[in-house]
Amino acid sequence: MPGAPRQLDNEPKKMRGKAVSGKAIFVLCLTSFLAGSLFTSRTWTSHTGTSHNKNHPTGPPIPKLASNKLGEVARGFDHKRRMAQGKADDIMGEVSKTHQAIQSLEKSILSLEMELAVARISQNTVGRHSMEKTSSNHTLQKAFVVIGINTAFSSRKRRDSVRETWMPTGEKLKKLEKEKGIVIRFVIGHSATAGGVLDKALDKEEAEYKDFLRLKHVEGYHQLSTKTRLYFSTAVSIWDAEFYVKVDDDVHLNLGTLASTLAKYRSKPRIYIGCMKSGPVLSQKGMKYHEPEYWKFGDSGNRYFRHATGQIYGISKDLAAYISINSPILHRYANEDVSLGSWFIGLEVEHVDDRSMCCGTPPDCEWKTQAGNICVASFDWSCSGVCKSAERMKYVHDSCGEGDGAIWKADI
Numbered sequence: 001m002p003g004a005p006r007q008l009d010n011e012p013k014k015m016r017g018k019a020v021s022g023k024a025i026f027v028l029c030l031t032s033f034l035a036g037s038l039f040t041s042r043t044w045t046s047h048t049g050t051s052h053n054k055n056h057p058t059g060p061p062i063p064k065l066a067s068n069k070l071g072e073v074a075r076g077f078d079h080k081r082r083m084a085q086g087k088a089d090d091i092m093g094e095v096s097k098t099h100q101a102i103q104s105l106e107k108s109i110l111s112l113e114m115e116l117a118v119a120r121i122s123q124n125t126v127g128r129h130s131m132e133k134t135s136s137n138h139t140l141q142k143a144f145v146v147i148g149i150n151t152a153f154s155s156r157k158r159r160d161s162v163r164e165t166w167m168p169t170g171e172k173l174k175k176l177e178k179e180k181g182i183v184i185r186f187v188i189g190h191s192a193t194a195g196g197v198l199d200k201a202l203d204k205e206e207a208e209y210k211d212f213l214r215l216k217h218v219e220g221y222h223q224l225s226t227k228t229r230l231y232f233s234t235a236v237s238i239w240d241a242e243f244y245v246k247v248d249d250d251v252h253l254n255l256g257t258l259a260s261t262l263a264k265y266r267s268k269p270r271i272y273i274g275c276m277k278s279g280p281v282l283s284q285k286g287m288k289y290h291e292p293e294y295w296k297f298g299d300s301g302n303r304y305f306r307h308a309t310g311q312i313y314g315i316s317k318d319l320a321a322y323i324s325i326n327s328p329i330l331h332r333y334a335n336e337d338v339s340l341g342s343w344f345i346g347l348e349v350e351h352v353d354d355r356s357m358c359c360g361t362p363p364d365c366e367w368k369t370q371a372g373n374i375c376v377a378s379f380d381w382s383c384s385g386v387c388k389s390a391e392r393m394k395y396v397h398d399s400c401g402e403g404d405g406a407i408w409k410a411d412i
Contacts, residue, residue, distance in 0.1 A: 140237075143239045145181070145242065145244070145258075147253075148244070150187055150224075150228075150246060150248050151187065152249075165394055167211075186212050188213075188215065189219045190215075190217070190219065191218070191219060192218055192220075225335070228339065229323060236320045236323075237324070243262045243316055243317070244316075245262075246313060247377065248379075248384075250386050251312055251385055253376070255407040255410075256409065257375070259407065259410040261273075261357075261376055270318055270350060271319070272351050273315075274313030274314065274357055275308060275357050276307065276353040280302075281304055306351060307337055311358065312376075315340075319347075359376075359400070365399065368400075
């Protein structure tokens with residue numbers, strides 16, 4: 001209608017239908033509250049019970065999605081930890097392998113140095129003989145083992161007892177060298193008055209048996225360390241052997257058993273074989289085996305380092321070459337077996353303790369022989385050799401000998 005006011009479009013329109021009463025609204029709210037409380041209580045109880053059964057601390061429930069994420073993170077961390085541990089183990093393994101390789105290399109270098117020393121000795125020997133004989137084709141005599149029997153001017157009867165028992169003579173001695181490579185010589189120097197009665201008597205004996213190695217050395221009991229050092233140096237300059245053995249002239253020896261024993265070690269470097277011992281260092285003057293340099297071994301009552309007993313021992317070619325090369329600076333103690341042992345301290349040397357090299361005389365070695373355990377060497381500890389060896393060597397040989405044919409059957 002004209003003149004009547006128009007109703008604005010944004011004016012709220014009146015609701016259509018019946019209005020809800022306040023009472024109904026109150027009932028509806030109360031019902032929703034009770035239903036919500038009941039649902040929440042059941043859910044909380046269920047989650048708490050489950051957590052308690054699994055030994056988890058009580059707390060608000062963790063959503064399933066979050067739990068899955070935590071599990072994935074834990075598994076990922078465990079995998080990385082295992083990988084890190086594996087890498088650490090691999091690194092330690094590589095370090096260990098490297099250390100072993102270094103040790104092996106050091107041993108190889110030492111072995112090469114020993115071989116070089118042997119070659120140097122051979123070359124020097126060839127040169128010396130070339131000058132003396134004006135010949136250039138001299139070579140060292142090949143051998144399996146050189147056995148040096150330590151003897152003295154006063155020991156003629158001992159030498160004869162050895163020749164009559166375990167040591168071949170004449171053509172048999174030559175055959176042993178040629179077919180088996182076993183060289184045996186009595187080792188001796190000269191008297192204080194060179195060319196005197198003692199030397200002339202020895203010249204006559206040598207002409208008869210041709211079984212001596214004469215050293216440029218003045219004989220004397222207190223010079224045994226020097227004699228031992230010179231024996232190895234001289235033997236290396238004459239024979240190219242795999243082993244060098246020193247034995248006293250009052251010790252019984254089974255050559256075949258000795259050869260078979262040494263053959264076990266022919267592929268190994270730096271072998272030092274014998275009956276290893278560690279006796280007391282005797283500081284009191286006047287005692288047998290007195291050690292003037294006892295103070296070097298520590299306090300009174302100390303013992304020597306391990307070394308082979310002096311009655312018999314053997315060393316491989318590389319150690320004999322070492323002695324020859326370093327002879328001028330090798331210290332000599334009062335006892336030659338101690339001196340030899342001291343020369344190898346600090347070297348990569350295998351000490352072989354072979355008790356068959358120090359059997360007692362009958363009945364000890366006899367029982368062992370009957371049991372099939374033939375001894376390499378036999379002697380009496382109380383005498384540092386076979387007691388009264390000139391008279392008893394044959395008895396020991398008959399009781400404990402391996403038989404004359406054993407050396408020819410030995411597999412070396």
